[in-house]
Each structure stands twice: as C-alpha cells, then as structure tokens.
Amino acid sequence: MTNLAEYIETVNGIFDRENFVSEPHELYEPIDYTLRLGGKRIRPTLLLAANSLFGGDIETVKDAALGIETFHNFTLLHDDLMDRSPLRRGKPTVYTKWDENTAVLSGDTMFAIAWRYFLRQPTTQLREILQCFVETAIEVCEGQQKDMNFERRGLADVSLADYLDMIRQKTAVLLAGALKIGALYADAPVEDISRLYDFGIHLGLAFQMQDDLLDGYGDTAVFGKKTGQDIRDNKISFLLLTALTMCDDTKRSALTGYFSSKDNMDEEEKVRRVMEIYDSIGLKAEVEKNVDAEFVAAKRSLDMIDAEENLKKPLRELVTALDGRKK
Amino acid sequence: MTNLAEYIETVNGIFDRENFVSEPHELYEPIDYTLRLGGKRIRPTLLLAANSLFGGDIETVKDAALGIETFHNFTLLHDDLMDRSPLRRGKPTVYTKWDENTAVLSGDTMFAIAWRYFLRQPTTQLREILQCFVETAIEVCEGQQKDMNFERRGLADVSLADYLDMIRQKTAVLLAGALKIGALYADAPVEDISRLYDFGIHLGLAFQMQDDLLDGYGDTAVFGKKTGQDIRDNKISFLLLTALTMCDDTKRSALTGYFSSKDNMDEEEKVRRVMEIYDSIGLKAEVEKNVDAEFVAAKRSLDMIDAEENLKKPLRELVTALDGRKK
Structure with missing residues (x-):
C-alpha cells in the first residue's frame, strides 16, 4: 500500500469485520455503538503505516490497530461523561x-478489551509494546486531569507552557505511541522509532493547536459548527493563551474580564469583542505560524527516518490532509 | 514462609514500601488514599502463596501482587461510584x-497502573499471565453489569443459577485469577494450575455466599453492623433466592411481596417477618450446607495439587480463617 486512502480503507475493513457484541x-451494546461511530481512525492508520515503513506485515498488527482505537474510544467515552458532552460525532454520547x-x-x-486485542497476536516485542501502551495510557489520563484542573485553577494560573504540556499528554502522546507500537512490531531501529515518536508528538500538537484555531477562525459553512464556542464557554485555549502573551495590559485585562464566568454580557457580543482584540493584535497569523512550525518539525522528523520514500508517502499525505483541514 | 500470617505481613510490607503519589x-492522591485503606489484601496473598507452592521466588511476583490488588481496588472505587456507596472500610469513598x-x-x-506493575518484572510467561489477567478483568466487569441488571430485572426474573453466575464473575474469578497468575510465574504444571483455579472459584463462591449469610444471621456484636440490611434494601441475595426454592406458594408470594419496593411497611417489622419465614423453612441450615459444600470442594481441589504439604499450609489456614469468620 502506498497511499493514505488504502490504509484508511484497510483500517475500516478491520473494524467492519470485527464483532464487538457479547453478553x-x-x-456490550454501548461498546459496539461507540466503536461503530467511525471517526477518522487516525491512530490505527498511523500504527499500520509506521509498521509498513519497516517492512511489517498488516496481519501481525491488525489486532494492535483494533487495540489502539478501542483505547482511544474508551478515553472519549469517559471524557464525554466527565465533560458532560451530549454529542460525539453528531450522535448522542453513551451517558446520554x-x-x-x-x-x-x-x-x-x-479499556480491558483494548488489552485483549494487544495480547491476541504473539510477538517477541510484547513487553516493550505493552510498556509503550501503558505509559501512553497513563499520560493520557494525566493530560485529562490537567485539562480538568485548568477550569478550577482559572486563567491567571495557567501558562502557555502548561497548556502545551496538557495537549501533549492528552492528544499527542497517543499519536506518537500508535506510531511507536507499529514500528516496534516491525522491529525497527531504536533511532528511527525515536524519530517516529517525535513525528507523532509534533503532529499531535499541530492537530490540537489547529483545533483551537478553527474554533476561532474556521469557515462556519465548512467547519460545520458556529465559531467562537471556546469563547462562549470561557474555555482556556491555545488562541487565548497566545493572545495573552501578545497583548498590552489594557487588552490583557479586557480579555481576562471577558473570560471570567462572572461576566453577564450577551454571548454573541462577547465573541465579537474578543475576536476584535484577537484581530487587533494579529493573533491568527501568529497562531498559524505556530501550527506551521509544528507541521514543519513533524516533516523534518519524518525526513530523517531511514525508510523508502514510497513507504513514507501515506504519512506525508496524512500531514498534508491535516495541515489543510478546514474542520 | 509456612504460615498465613507471614504472607500477609509480606504483602503489607510490599504496599508500605511502595510509592503511589505522583503529579x-x-x-494520584485519591489513588494513594485508596491503596492505603488496607483491607484484607487476600488477592496478593493468594498470588504469593500460589507462587511459593511451586517453588517460586517472592521477588519475581511482588509487582504482580501490587498489580492484582491495584486492579481490585480500581473495581471497588468504580463500584462504589456506581452503587453510590458512601463508605468503604469505614472511610469515605473517593466519589464522596x-x-x-x-x-x-x-x-x-x-487500572492502567495495575498493568504497569504486571509489566515491570520480565518473565517468559508474560503473554499467558496477562491473558489470564485481562480475561479475569473482563469477567469482573461482566459480573458487575449482571449485578446491576438484577436490580432492574426484579426478583421474578432472577434465578439462583443467575445469582451464582454473577458472584462467580464478580468475586470468584479474581481470587482464582490471582492464584493462577502466581502459579504461572512459577511455571507450574497445567493440571495443577487448573486445580488451583478451581480452588479459587470454590473459595470465592463460599466467601460471597457466607457474606449473604452473615447479613441475615451474623452476630451483631461481632459482625459490627445491623443484620438484615439486604432485606431493608430489597436486595436480591443468596439467602432470598435459596429461600424461594424452598418455600410453598403462600410463603413465596409473601416473600416476593416484602421484597417489592412498593411495600411501605415499617423496615424493622419487614426484617422480622422475612426472618420469620426464613426460620420456618430452616433456611440457615440449608445455606450453611451450601457454604460448607463450597469450602469442602475448595479443600478437595487443594488436596489434589502436587505440592509439598507445608507449602499448602498457608492456603489451608486461609480456608479455615474464611470458613470460621463471623464478619
């Protein structure tokens, strides 16, 4: 397979053929419901593509692909419960x-079933693979805790560095972990595994920063939802924290005021005023520069990996697709 | 080590020396709080004793002992949340x-940390050990779901066989799994592992059936809480389901009536009347006969294991302690 579409099709086929129902x-019905909601299935795609980079065989990693996506969906299920999110991928969440x-x-x-998948296929690298998986899982939990802490701590107590550390743990390490696991199954050289891991971290950071960017500057028609939701929710985001590092004192205290929950201003008026400040300091260009830098760093890590160029192509296509995404 | 007290002391030492706090x-504070609450720590004790039966070395299984108890405490933590139990071991539960x-x-x-413990010690049996752990974990989840289902399904729809199946999954398989894992680390013969597993299942069933017995017939002064709580809570128990198989139609419909939540009778009056029916059919002796049969079956499984008698002694002491427990 030398293009992204084939990998995605393969991953979807693996899920279509798998039975998730039992007694x-x-x-088990909510588990089947969750795993059939679809989504982009980026993590198993990364796992398969990373495995192929080093001459792996799809058959030996398809269980791991099921495992990593089952784990990811478990975290979404519990996050939606903790965050009280009513919808996921346009459908009611399990707790609703x-x-x-x-x-x-x-x-x-x-979570248990994810482990069962990882244990289904024998491999000489089992301990290393599972250690990567468990450390990834623990970091994802820590990232979610940090995210929840931000709400309690309030804006004055959260730095841009705190935020980047949180999205690294909550989002990026799982992309990196999926890539590393795929490479471990193919017994890849240690240095290449480390580069691939870095590739995943940069990709994950870019992805999450872009998510925040789209919330503020997405094209509503394409983005599919109203922009400015993070502002309405007083949510700490990469946009807001970057803006605070760029503002003068007057604008900083205005922003801080808008994002304090005590404020009773009309929501749409608040969005308009915050965006006005963002625009006045050139925030969009600054954030785009940061997102671009992560994508560039991701590409550089990929370049350094010792593997055939045509095998890297699917991962390059994924970078391009994420870089250009509008939603 | 040739007696139970030494094993318990060893297990407690392992927990005392372990750090559960992190950022x-x-x-991590609620995790440390939960793992320091103590409790009987039966599962890691079983794991160590099973390992010693076949000439194992404590050092190679102390991480697994931490893992099995961490998993058990994870299930208690989530069960207490789902059951809305305010207290555990006399202390507030994490959600309160x-x-x-x-x-x-x-x-x-x-749950993730439990896996980390299991992965800390290299072993040639890793895949088999973790497969035992994951299948045990999944059964415990299934058992908890079945327990929750009973409340919704109501008395007419739950048989004694359903109840035994539920307590087997919710309680017994984890005792059996702990024993099996201990034996796997020592590379025990397959037939002995199977006998040890059966020993754990019988022990677990006896333990849970006895729990229900003590709720009805425990000596309040020793038991430490008021008897009859399952009756007050309209809770389906081994006592009730056994009674229903022994009653004539009149008493059966009276019992069913008392356990329907629509009944507004004074609680203590209800307990008195239910116990009157239980006594009239000789329920206590019948249930004791069933509990004894499980303890006897457990001992028989232990007898059949090919290991030195002095190494079996701690497990025999555990059976005796559980058999004679008054709380």
Whole structure:
C-alpha cells in the first residue's frame, strides 16, 4: 500500500469485520455503538503505516490497530461523561443515550478489551509494546486531569507552557505511541522509532493547536459548527493563551474580564469583542505560524527516518490532509 | 514462609514500601488514599502463596501482587461510584471525599497502573499471565453489569443459577485469577494450575455466599453492623433466592411481596417477618450446607495439587480463617 486512502480503507475493513457484541448485552451494546461511530481512525492508520515503513506485515498488527482505537474510544467515552458532552460525532454520547453507570462500566470494559486485542497476536516485542501502551495510557489520563484542573485553577494560573504540556499528554502522546507500537512490531531501529515518536508528538500538537484555531477562525459553512464556542464557554485555549502573551495590559485585562464566568454580557457580543482584540493584535497569523512550525518539525522528523520514500508517502499525505483541514 | 500470617505481613510490607503519589496530585492522591485503606489484601496473598507452592521466588511476583490488588481496588472505587456507596472500610469513598469525575479518572488510572506493575518484572510467561489477567478483568466487569441488571430485572426474573453466575464473575474469578497468575510465574504444571483455579472459584463462591449469610444471621456484636440490611434494601441475595426454592406458594408470594419496593411497611417489622419465614423453612441450615459444600470442594481441589504439604499450609489456614469468620 502506498497511499493514505488504502490504509484508511484497510483500517475500516478491520473494524467492519470485527464483532464487538457479547453478553450481557447491556454492557456490550454501548461498546459496539461507540466503536461503530467511525471517526477518522487516525491512530490505527498511523500504527499500520509506521509498521509498513519497516517492512511489517498488516496481519501481525491488525489486532494492535483494533487495540489502539478501542483505547482511544474508551478515553472519549469517559471524557464525554466527565465533560458532560451530549454529542460525539453528531450522535448522542453513551451517558446520554444510556446512563452514567453504563458509561463508567462500558468504558472500563473497553479499556480491558483494548488489552485483549494487544495480547491476541504473539510477538517477541510484547513487553516493550505493552510498556509503550501503558505509559501512553497513563499520560493520557494525566493530560485529562490537567485539562480538568485548568477550569478550577482559572486563567491567571495557567501558562502557555502548561497548556502545551496538557495537549501533549492528552492528544499527542497517543499519536506518537500508535506510531511507536507499529514500528516496534516491525522491529525497527531504536533511532528511527525515536524519530517516529517525535513525528507523532509534533503532529499531535499541530492537530490540537489547529483545533483551537478553527474554533476561532474556521469557515462556519465548512467547519460545520458556529465559531467562537471556546469563547462562549470561557474555555482556556491555545488562541487565548497566545493572545495573552501578545497583548498590552489594557487588552490583557479586557480579555481576562471577558473570560471570567462572572461576566453577564450577551454571548454573541462577547465573541465579537474578543475576536476584535484577537484581530487587533494579529493573533491568527501568529497562531498559524505556530501550527506551521509544528507541521514543519513533524516533516523534518519524518525526513530523517531511514525508510523508502514510497513507504513514507501515506504519512506525508496524512500531514498534508491535516495541515489543510478546514474542520 | 509456612504460615498465613507471614504472607500477609509480606504483602503489607510490599504496599508500605511502595510509592503511589505522583503529579498531577489531584489524580494520584485519591489513588494513594485508596491503596492505603488496607483491607484484607487476600488477592496478593493468594498470588504469593500460589507462587511459593511451586517453588517460586517472592521477588519475581511482588509487582504482580501490587498489580492484582491495584486492579481490585480500581473495581471497588468504580463500584462504589456506581452503587453510590458512601463508605468503604469505614472511610469515605473517593466519589464522596472528592467528586464523581475524580472517581472516574483516578479509577481509570489505577487500572492502567495495575498493568504497569504486571509489566515491570520480565518473565517468559508474560503473554499467558496477562491473558489470564485481562480475561479475569473482563469477567469482573461482566459480573458487575449482571449485578446491576438484577436490580432492574426484579426478583421474578432472577434465578439462583443467575445469582451464582454473577458472584462467580464478580468475586470468584479474581481470587482464582490471582492464584493462577502466581502459579504461572512459577511455571507450574497445567493440571495443577487448573486445580488451583478451581480452588479459587470454590473459595470465592463460599466467601460471597457466607457474606449473604452473615447479613441475615451474623452476630451483631461481632459482625459490627445491623443484620438484615439486604432485606431493608430489597436486595436480591443468596439467602432470598435459596429461600424461594424452598418455600410453598403462600410463603413465596409473601416473600416476593416484602421484597417489592412498593411495600411501605415499617423496615424493622419487614426484617422480622422475612426472618420469620426464613426460620420456618430452616433456611440457615440449608445455606450453611451450601457454604460448607463450597469450602469442602475448595479443600478437595487443594488436596489434589502436587505440592509439598507445608507449602499448602498457608492456603489451608486461609480456608479455615474464611470458613470460621463471623464478619
């Protein structure tokens, strides 16, 4: 396979053929529902592509691909419960469609099932692979805790560095971990695994920073939802924290005021005023520069990997697709 | 080590020396709190004793002992959240001392940490050990779901066989799994592992059936809490389901009536009347016969294992201690 579309098709085929239903059905129906919601399935795609880079065989990593995506969906399921998000991929989340206890227990079971997938295929690298998986999983939990802490701590107590550390753990390490695991199955050289891991970290940071950028500057028609939601929710974002480093004192205290929950201003008026400040300091260009820098760093890590260029092509296509995404 | 007290002391020492605190502390403090609450630590004790049966070395299984108990405490933490239990071992549960989100995420992290412990010690049996662990974990989740289902399904729809299946998954398989894992580390013969697993299942069933027995017939002064709580809570138990198989139609419909939540009778009056029916059919002796049968079956499985008698002694002491327990 030498293009991204083939990898995505392969991953979707793996999921289509897998059975997620068992007894008691009260436990497994929400799991099947969650894993069939689809989504971009970036993590298993990365795992497969990384494995191919070093001459791996799809058959030996398809269980790991199921495992990494099952884990990812478990974290989404519990995050949606903790964040009280009613929708995921346009469909009701498990805790709204069923109830809170179902979300807790089905999520726990998905985490266990992820391990079962990783254990299905024998491999001489088993301990190393699972150690990568468990350290990744723990970092994702730590990242989610840090994200929840931000809300309690408030704006004055969260730096741009804190935020980058949080998105690295909550998002980037899982992309990096998926790539590393794929490479470990193919017994790749240590230095290349490390470069691939860096590639995943930069890609993940770029992805998350871009998410925040789209919330402020996405084209509503393409983006599919109203922009400015982070502002309405008083949510700490890469946009806001970057803006605070660029503002003079007057604008900084105005921004801080708008993002304090005590403010009773009309929501749309608030969005308009915040965006006015953002525009006045040239925030969009500054953030785009940061996003670009992460994509460039990702490409540089990929360049340095000792593998055939045609095998790198799917990963390059993925970078291009994410770089150019409008939603 | 040739007696139970030494094993328990060893297990407690392992926990005393282990550090469970890390950053962010909002995530790890509830984990440390939970793992320091103590409890009987039966599962790691079983794991160590099973390992010694086949000439194992404590040093190679102490991480697995930490892993199995961390997993067990994770399930208690999430069960307490789902069951809304305010107290555990006489102390506030995590969701009451902190909040629901903390209980969800600290629990998830404990499950991951359990895996980290299992991965810390290299072993040639790694895949087999972890497969035993993951299948055990999945069964425990299924058992908890079945337990929650009973409340929704109501008495008419739950048989004694359903109940035994539930307690087997929710309680017994983890005791059996701990024993099997200990034996796997010592590379024990397959037939002995299977006998040890059966020993754990019988022990677990006896333990849980006895729990229900003590709720009805425990000596309040020793038991430490009021008896009859399952009756007050309309809780389906081994006592009730056994009673229903022994009753004539009149008593059966009376019992069913008392356990329907629509009944507004004074609680203590209800307990008195239910116990009157239980006594009239000789329930206590019948249930004791069942509990004894499980303990006897456990001992028989232990007898059949090809290991030195002095190494079996700690496990025999554990059976005796559980058999004679009054609380």
